[in-house]
Amino acid sequence: MNYLIPLMVVIPITCALFLNLLHERTRTVKAISIIVALALPTVPLIANYGVQYFGGYPPLAQNPTIAVGLPTLITGTALNIFHPAITYVFGSAQKLMIVILGFIALFAIYISLYEVKKASGVYAYLMLMGTASIIAMLLSDDIFNLYVFFEIAALAQVGIVLVSKVDYNYETALKYMILGSIASPLLLIGIALLLGVTGNVNITDIVYSIQHGLVNPQSPVLLMACSLIIFGWLYGTGLPPFHTIKSAMYSKALPTGAALLQAFSVFSFVAIGIIILRIFSYLPFAHIFIIGISLVAMTLGITMAITQTDFKRLIAYLAVGELGYIGIGLGLGTALGITAGLFQAVNEAVITAFLFIGFGTIMYKTKETDMRKLGGMLVETPKSALLVLLAGLAMAGVPPFNAFQSKLMLVQASLNSGLPEIAIIMVLLSIVTFMTFMRAFHTIYLRPKPADLEIKNEKIPNITLVAMVAFLVVCLVFGLFPQIATNFLQGMAMSIA
Amino acid sequence: MIEYIFMITTILGSIICLMQRDLLKAAILTGIPGASLAFLYQYLQAPDVALTQAIVGSAIIPVFFALAVYRTRRVED
Amino acid sequence: MIMDTQLASLLTAGALIVIGIFGTLFLDNLIKKVISLAFIGDGANLFLIAMGYKVGGIVYIFLPGMSMSNFSQNASYPLPFALVLTSIVIGASTMAVMLGIIILLNKKYGSLSASKILGE
């Protein structure tokens, strides 16, 4: 029994509920948040790989004591290997992704604790709840369990936007909830159709049923289920047609919240995307569709980013556009492509969190997000300006940083699959990404300071700089030694492809 | 046979509820599809879900809506 | 019997979803939008319940005195029903959050019109 696997989800949820009760006790809230945030990346780091069956019911084939005396109707058929319990699978790919998610959540929580005078238990509660549900989505091998945590994550994201006190945050949150209440029942119906055809909610068993001919793979009901699950996936991750609302959500959150929100999107993209690939990869059209929607997301996200005047919205659109690169990797469907896609997901989560927190220092100093009213910040914050510049270089895929390695792998994968056009588009859009970032950097930092810009005389908290340096170190390590990451991810990619 | 009646009341109730101009009436009328669905679940061999739906659908959700209407405005503008 | 109960309840679920989507898209009042969203959720739940229904079956509760083989052949499939319980509660809590935001927005704008509050 490997108790650390359920604890990865249980610890943050329990502490989150507890934090919500402690409303006024600032110091207790701070102490508990610091300890729990530290636990987020360390627990998956020390946990051993394994499988957790909730309730202690492994499949009958692995549990001979129960199987004794059962009729052959049960032990002789596929029922023998089906999973009766909710199953959590913790492999090497999950380990890397959960550690990275925990790392981002750790710094988001620390910065949120030190940037405000009075630590708010509610904000920490929402961040921990969201992180726990995304960890559960990555671990879960049960599609309904995934749906439940998907809904909790959506509510936590809305909550993070609601507490931000940015203008028009309530309106954006309500829009997101309305669109979500259209999309998530449709995702539920997709799961219901899958359940109706295969009689199962465990993904391994569904894949077994489809591959061994227990159900007809070409049945139109399965096609319908695939399209509805893909629609729910688009909603959860902010691919078009949901890219406007998702980028609005990022821009209405606090910088720490935005950094965490995009990490949620990236990892739920990976979690649900892998499930779609595992179940429906026998449909040739599923791959074509994933590549197509990723291209649309990249193009729309990056071109919309160029035309923005609000820098938070600009990074938000860039974050949506970068999701397309992961989708290309998953959609190519080869082992190299999927490894590259997963690697890009890890890199993007780190880099975008880095950028959101880096540009967040501007908001901290000026309370202004409109680029037309900003300028000359280089003199005020030289250290964070340098770090933001490095983050932008990393996002555009400049060597020695990590995104260079993953984008190179993506280009190689698309060339190997005989689709050089995708490689050309990816390179082109990387250049445009770099140009967009440099435009924002120039207007905010380099151009002369406008006369009416008020700069508050407050020092940026040290923890913010520490967090940015830590993200930079992760970027450099994965950039110089990409094998560290790809070795973790390769196993999962091989099993899907 | 009786389940068909509940199906019809569910659909008609939801349409009538959305056609009201008085929001308080609309809020209370959401109880009709909720309660019909609870009976329907009973006939579809799911008694435990029927119990939950009877509480949530015919009591809690209409009360939520009615409270929201009470705190905001009653007539649609 | 014109139509079997399972098909009829699937059609009812479809009708509820269509009514809900229509209401969400075309009704301007926010409270009515949320009521329509509740109908979409109800439709999805009814759909799941109809998946587990078995024509001529019995309720899936094993009472003392029942024959094991009769039960295992005729009982309806309980897994979807267990899922619906969770789904109902999730739907109700989402609804509560939305209504809370609507009350706050009504204070700010003095109106419940979606085109006034959520346009642009």
Place this chain on the structure above:
Amino acid sequence: MNIYDIILKKIKDVRMETGDDEPVSNMAASSMLTAEITIISTLLIAVVMLRLLNKTLMIGSVVLIFVLAIVAMPIMPRLKREQNDSLASMSFYVIIGLGIIVTLFYWGNLNG
């Protein structure tokens, strides 16, 4: 009148139609121009992938899209206006997207 002025004038015209009365700065015009070129070139390169299906179809559609893009030149301001933050347009595109996805999956897998 060089090309840059023509483009600036076109963007101003489109702005005028939409009632958007912000002054058109150099920066805004050049970023609109970059976005415009990016979107057209991405579209053209993506269409080349149709070669896997049929070569004649690919050549025909590349030419067609090139001509259409030249005719409908300032695409980006219109595209930006479509992707605004109002709930009505967002839910419209969501429902259209749902319709397209469901249709594509039926058609694409039953005939593919």
